Amino acid sequence: MLTIKEVTELTGIAAPTLRYYEKEGLLPHVKRNESGKRLYDEEDLSWIHFVTALRATGMPIAQIQKYVYLYKEGDSTISERKRMMLHHKKEIEKSIRELYFNLDKINYKLALYDVLESQIERTSIKI
Amino acid sequence: MLTIKEVTELTGIAAPTLRYYEKEGLLPHVKRNESGKRLYDEEDLSWIHFVTALRATGMPIAQIQKYVYLYKEGDSTISERKRMMLHHKKEIEKSIRELYFNLDKINYKLALYDVLESQIERTSIKI
DNA sequence: CCTTGACTTCAAGTAAACTTTATCTCTTAT
DNA sequence: ATAAGAGATAAAGTTTACTTGAAGTCAAGG
Numbered sequence: 001m002l003t004i005k006e007v008t009e010l011t012g013i014a015a016p017t018l019r020y021y022e023k024e025g026l027l028p029h030v031k032r033n034e035s036g037k038r039l040y041d042e043e044d045l046s047w048i049h050f051v052t053a054l055r056a057t058g059m060p061i062a063q064i065q066k067y068v069y070l071y072k073e074g075d076s077t078i079s080e081r082k083r084m085m086l087h088h089k090k091e092i093e094k095s096i097r098e099l100y101f102n103l104d105k106i107n108y109k110l111a112l113y114d115v116l117e118s119q120i121e122r123t124s125i126k127i
Numbered sequence: 128m129l130t131i132k133e134v135t136e137l138t139g140i141a142a143p144t145l146r147y148y149e150k151e152g153l154l155p156h157v158k159r160n161e162s163g164k165r166l167y168d169e170e171d172l173s174w175i176h177f178v179t180a181l182r183a184t185g186m187p188i189a190q191i192q193k194y195v196y197l198y199k200e201g202d203s204t205i206s207e208r209k210r211m212m213l214h215h216k217k218e219i220e221k222s223i224r225e226l227y228f229n230l231d232k233i234n235y236k237l238a239l240y241d242v243l244e245s246q247i248e249r250t251s252i253k254i
Numbered sequence: 255c256c257t258t259g260a261c262t263t264c265a266a267g268t269a270a271a272c273t274t275t276a277t278c279t280c281t282t283a284t
Numbered sequence: 285a286t287a288a289g290a291g292a293t294a295a296a297g298t299t300t301a302c303t304t305g306a307a308g309t310c311a312a313g314g
Contacts, residue, residue, distance in 0.1 A: 005260075016303060019262090024301095035310055037261055050236070053229040061301070075247070082240040085233055092230045096223055102180040103219045106212055109177070113209040120202070131291070143273060146292085151271095162280055164291055188271070 001031070001039040011048055018048070026051050026064050028072055057092045128158070128166040138175055145175070153178050153191050155199055184219045 004015045021027050022038075027047050031039045040048075054064050067084055070077035131142045148154050149165075154174050158166045167175075181191050194211055197204035 003260085014303080015261090017301090020302065023263095035261085037310090050232070053232040055301090057226060057229045057233070078240065078243055078247070082237065082244070085237050085240065089230065089233050089237065092226055092233065096226050096230075099184060099219055099223050099226070102184045103216065103223075105177070105180040106184070106216050106219065110209065110212050110216065113205065113212065116202075116205055117209070120205070141273080142291085144271090147272065150293095162291090164280085182271090 001041055002045075004038050004040070007040050007045070007048070010045070011052070013048065013052065021048075021051060024061055024065060025068055026061065028068055054088070057088065058095060059088055059091075063088075128168055129172070131165050131167070134167050134172070134175065137172070138179070140175065140179065148175075148178060151188055151192060152195055153188065155195055181215070184215070185222060186215055186218075190215075 002010070004018055007013070007018060008015050018027075018038075022030050027044060030044050031041070033039055051064055054067075055061075063084070067081060070081050070084075129137070131145055134140070134145060135142050145154070145165075149157050154171060157171050158168070160166055178191055181194075182188075190211070194208060197208050197211075
């Protein structure tokens with residue numbers, strides 16, 4: 001069982017953020033010791049990693065809340081949770097496609113700069 | 128020359144957002160007619176598309192402001208602008224890599240759901 | 255004992271990027 | 285001549301996701 005400090009060191013997530021996630025219901029079943037301090041086990045850690053992956057891929061807190069709520073409901077919600085993940089997978093793939101699409105535009109801009117710089121170079125030689 | 132309404136229809140960007148971008152200095156040289164209404168030409172449109180690409184790839188407004196400021200300074204800032212674009216290109220590539228990395232985790236989760244569902248199916252058949 | 259350090263809670267504050275609202279002006283169709 | 289519709293400005297409001305601050309609790313070390 002890890003303290004909140006150990007978890008911040010292990011995950012890089014700030015303690016207030018961990019508390020915030022828990023308060024918002026993103027981290028089910030985090031335990032406490034006798035005096036009320038948080039204790040994280042392996043399962044908590046894997047929830048944290050999972051939530052982090054969802055956040056890093058743009059899933060809003062509210063949607064993760066809903067997912068965790070379904071998780072708590074038990075096995076009867078498995079197909080809905082799977083549907084959520086499938087949908088999110090498609091959203092990530094869409095984000096990646098859009099990033100590539102816009103990356104192309106940046107690369108085009110960079111190519112223009114190459115042309116511009118070589119023009120300036122040639123001009124300088126002429127002078 | 129297009130009115131702001133025509134530009135919103137062409138680009139899908141709301142009029143207040145176009146005004147906001149201009150006020151923040153992201154759109155240089157947008158002209159006005161005699162009565163003060165905005166008129167956009169081809170160059171304005173390509174700025175709008177460029178700014179949109181930068182925003183869609185996560186560049187903050189403040190950084191775009193700086194870029195446009197450099198652009199207004201003239202040719203002497205070409206190498207710095209190119210450096211900015213190169214840096215941003217690397218940031219986009221990093222985002223893409225991170226999305227793929229986290230997509231893997233989602234796919235792993237989905238695979239778990241497949242296993243779970245087939246288990247439930249088999250259990251049902253047994254009963 | 256008592257102070258220090260690591261927690262706790264709750265409320266308020268922050269940052270970024272828009273968006274909305276209120277008020278005003280101008281052009282045009284009736 | 286006037287009412288509607290498009291557009292302008294400035295200021296305030298909204299949303300999302302944290303982050304910070306204030307105030308209190310508790311166990312351990314000097």
